Amino acid sequence: MIQAVSFGLLDSLNALLIGVIVALGVMLPRNAAYRRIVTLLILGDWFGVFLLSVITMVVFDGLGDLVQKALDSPVFGILLIATGVLTLVGTVRSNGSGDSPLVRRILAPLQAPSAKTVLVGFILGLAQSATSIPFFTGLAFLSAGDYHAAIRYVGLVVYASLALSLPTLSAVFVGLVRAYPYSVFGRAFEWMRNNRELVVKLAGYIVAVALTAFGIVALV
Incomplete structure (x- = not known):
């Protein structure tokens, strides 16, 4: 269970969704329905x-x-290490701007709360999870564990919530910044905006190191 929780939390480092949330916080007017949209x-x-x-x-x-x-199997550990190395290389080579054409396209239907807002989130959730090694690894540990079927499937509610924990915290943080722009939250947000590349790369490094470490542990 600990392994499943660990990989679920690791999957919450969803740079795309967090980038969209931050972009919404910056772009939407002060009187916009930010809370409902997010x-x-x-x-x-x-x-x-x-x-x-x-x-x-x-x-x-x-x-x-x-x-x-x-x-x-040792193949599992090797796969985790290889994924960690690829993540590290991708993070080093990325510009870390967080302002990609993809993010701009996603923002287009998110200017007001609607059914499209839910649909965009649904597609993002499917796409992010389907391309996430930590997502599938955590579920593999949960499936292989000696738990009753009811516990495993009810646990998926918690697992999905863990995968959205960091984006949810980011949404709350951005909401506080919008409500209190001159508070400590506002100053922290301004620092993050001025050091966007560092913040984005740091998230990538955390995932890369964690995957590599998990892989090494699996091989030992």
Whole structure:
């Protein structure tokens, strides 16, 4: 269970969703419905993550002992280390601007709260999870654990929430900045904006080091 929680928290370092939330906080006018927009966005993202986690758990449960054998195999540790190294290389080579054309396209339908807001979040949740090694690794540990089926599937609610923990905290932080721009939150946000590359790269480094460390532990 600890492994599943660890990988769930690691999956919460969702740079794309956090970047969208921060961009909304900067771009939306002061009188805009920021709270409703971000709440619907995160809710949609949560449903995307939860749906994929349920599908993945059904598949993993159907594989039976193969999941545990894969986790016990040295190939699993090597895969984690390779992913960590690739993440590190990608982080070093990225410009860390966080202002990509993709983010700008995502922001277009998020100017007001609507069904599109939930849909965008849902698509982001599916896309982020489907391309996340920590997401699938955490579910593999949860599936291979000696837990009752009810506990595993109810636990997916917590797992999806863990995967959205950091974006949710980011949304609250940005909301406080918008409400109190001259507070300590506002000063911290201004520092992060002035050091955007450092902040983005730091998140990448954390994921890279954690994946590599988990891989080494799996091999020992």
